[in-house]
Amino acid sequence: MLCRTQEEGAVTETPKDRLARWRACAVMHVDMDMFYVGVELLAAPGLRGRPVIVAGSGHRSVVLSASYEARAFGVRSGMPLARARAMCPGAVLLEPHRSAYEAYSRRVMAMFWEITDRVEQISVDEAFLDVAGAVRRLGPPVGIARTLRARVQEELGLTASVGIGVNKTVAKIASTRSKPDGLLLVQPEDTVAFLAELPVTALWGVGGRTAEALVGAGLRHVGDLAAAPLPQLTRVVGRAAGHHLHELANGRDPRPVVPVREEKSVGAEETFPQDVSDDRVLHEVLLRLSHRTASRLRRHGLRARRVGLKLRYADFTTLTRSRTLSQPFTSAHDLLQHGAGLLEELGERPQAVRLIGIRAEALEQSTDALQLSLDGREEEWGAAEEAMDRVHARFGADRLGPARLLPAAPRERQGNSKAVDSRARGAQSTADGLSWYQAAPEQPGISAPEG
Known part of the structure; x- marks a missing residue:
C-alpha cells in the first residue's frame, strides 16, 4: 500500500529538485515479519498457513513469536505459554533456535549496510535506515525499499515490512500499518493527516x-x-x-538515525519451570548463561567492562545489579565470577527465584589495545575459551563444555570398588576446579545460514 508516491510529477522537475524531494522523505523502518516463526518455517515449510508458536516447552515459558494465524486467536509475544495454548489449542509449538535467529539477523543487517552507512539497529529483526545519501546511486526511497524487500525474500525466504517517512516516528508507524509483508510511504504533505x-x-x-x-x-x-x-x-x-x-x-521528530553496529550489551536469562531457592542450581544456570553470553561476545569481536545480574522473585519483583571491572573481558570465567559475586552481595533472598539472567555491558571492540593485568589471567582464560570456540565451530557446540553442566548419570563401580561418577570420565580439571567434558554429538537442529 502506498500513500501518494508522486514518483512522476505532473510538472517538469529538474534532477536537482527530484533528488531534494527524495531526500526530504528518506527515513525507512524495516521490520521483519514474525521473524522467529519465519526462520523456523524455513526448516518446516509444511507448517505454513497453520497457527505456530515459538516458545520453550516449559509450562512457565513465554511466547517468543507467533504466526499471524495464531495471532488471530489473540496470541501475542511475551504472553505466558499456558495462556497462549488455551487461546489457540490447535497451535503447533516449536522450540526456539537462537543461533539461527542471530545468523539470519546478521545477514539481514548486512543487506542494510550495503544500502547506506546510516543504519540504526534497534532489535534483532528491525532497524532504521536513512537512505538520503543513497538516492543518487539507487533511486527513490520507495524503489530502494522494493528492491530490499525482494532481495530479503529471494535470498533468505523471509518477508519484511517497510515504512518510509520524514522521520523515525512516521516511518515506524508506517511499517506497523503495512504489516504483514507490506510497504507504506507517507509523503511529507500527508504526514499530519496520516497520523491524525x-x-x-x-x-x-x-x-x-x-x-x-x-x-x-x-x-x-x-x-x-x-x-x-x-x-x-x-x-x-x-x-x-x-x-x-x-x-x-504534528509529525515532528528531530531524532536522527544514529548508526549503531555494535550491541550495547549482550546477555542471556532463564525462567525456571519452578521457583528455585537452591544456590547450587542458581550457580549452575549462571555458568551456562555465562558461557552462552561470552561466546556471543567473542563471535562479534567484542569485550565488556561491566557485568550485570538480573534476578526476578516469585512475586515478579525484579532486581538488577552491576559491577564495573578494571579490565575488559571476553571469558565466561570472568563473567561468572563477578555475576556470582553480585548474587552473593544480594544477601539472604526473601523469596524463591523465578528468573535469573546475566549481561556483559559497556562493550568495546576487541581489536582495541588491551592493557593486561599484572597476572595476565584474562589472557589465559580468553585463549582457553577461544580454543573451545574453534572446537564448537568444527564439531558442534555440544562437544565441549563445563562438566558441571552434564546431566546426572548413574554412578558406576570399577574394580577398585571406588564409586566413580560416569559424568567425569574424560573430564579435565583446571587449577580452580572448573572441569570440561567432551560429549557425544547430538542430532543438529535448524541450521544457520552461511555467510
Whole structure:
C-alpha cells in the first residue's frame, strides 16, 4: 500500500529538485515479519498457513513469536505459554533456535549496510535506515525499499515490512500499518493527516497509564493531541511529556538515525519451570548463561567492562545489579565470577527465584589495545575459551563444555570398588576446579545460514 508516491510529477522537475524531494522523505523502518516463526518455517515449510508458536516447552515459558494465524486467536509475544495454548489449542509449538535467529539477523543487517552507512539497529529483526545519501546511486526511497524487500525474500525466504517517512516516528508507524509483508510511504504533505486518525497509543512513549490519562481528558486520537493547546497537554501528562507528544502528533521528530553496529550489551536469562531457592542450581544456570553470553561476545569481536545480574522473585519483583571491572573481558570465567559475586552481595533472598539472567555491558571492540593485568589471567582464560570456540565451530557446540553442566548419570563401580561418577570420565580439571567434558554429538537442529 502506498500513500501518494508522486514518483512522476505532473510538472517538469529538474534532477536537482527530484533528488531534494527524495531526500526530504528518506527515513525507512524495516521490520521483519514474525521473524522467529519465519526462520523456523524455513526448516518446516509444511507448517505454513497453520497457527505456530515459538516458545520453550516449559509450562512457565513465554511466547517468543507467533504466526499471524495464531495471532488471530489473540496470541501475542511475551504472553505466558499456558495462556497462549488455551487461546489457540490447535497451535503447533516449536522450540526456539537462537543461533539461527542471530545468523539470519546478521545477514539481514548486512543487506542494510550495503544500502547506506546510516543504519540504526534497534532489535534483532528491525532497524532504521536513512537512505538520503543513497538516492543518487539507487533511486527513490520507495524503489530502494522494493528492491530490499525482494532481495530479503529471494535470498533468505523471509518477508519484511517497510515504512518510509520524514522521520523515525512516521516511518515506524508506517511499517506497523503495512504489516504483514507490506510497504507504506507517507509523503511529507500527508504526514499530519496520516497520523491524525490513529489512536494515541500509536505514538512512542504512550503506555497504558498515559493513554488512560489522555483518553480521560478527551484526547483519543493523535489528531486530538495535535490540535490540543500545549497548556492542556502539560496539565494532563506533565510539561516534558506534553511537549514531546505535541511534537510527535504534528509529525515532528528531530531524532536522527544514529548508526549503531555494535550491541550495547549482550546477555542471556532463564525462567525456571519452578521457583528455585537452591544456590547450587542458581550457580549452575549462571555458568551456562555465562558461557552462552561470552561466546556471543567473542563471535562479534567484542569485550565488556561491566557485568550485570538480573534476578526476578516469585512475586515478579525484579532486581538488577552491576559491577564495573578494571579490565575488559571476553571469558565466561570472568563473567561468572563477578555475576556470582553480585548474587552473593544480594544477601539472604526473601523469596524463591523465578528468573535469573546475566549481561556483559559497556562493550568495546576487541581489536582495541588491551592493557593486561599484572597476572595476565584474562589472557589465559580468553585463549582457553577461544580454543573451545574453534572446537564448537568444527564439531558442534555440544562437544565441549563445563562438566558441571552434564546431566546426572548413574554412578558406576570399577574394580577398585571406588564409586566413580560416569559424568567425569574424560573430564579435565583446571587449577580452580572448573572441569570440561567432551560429549557425544547430538542430532543438529535448524541450521544457520552461511555467510
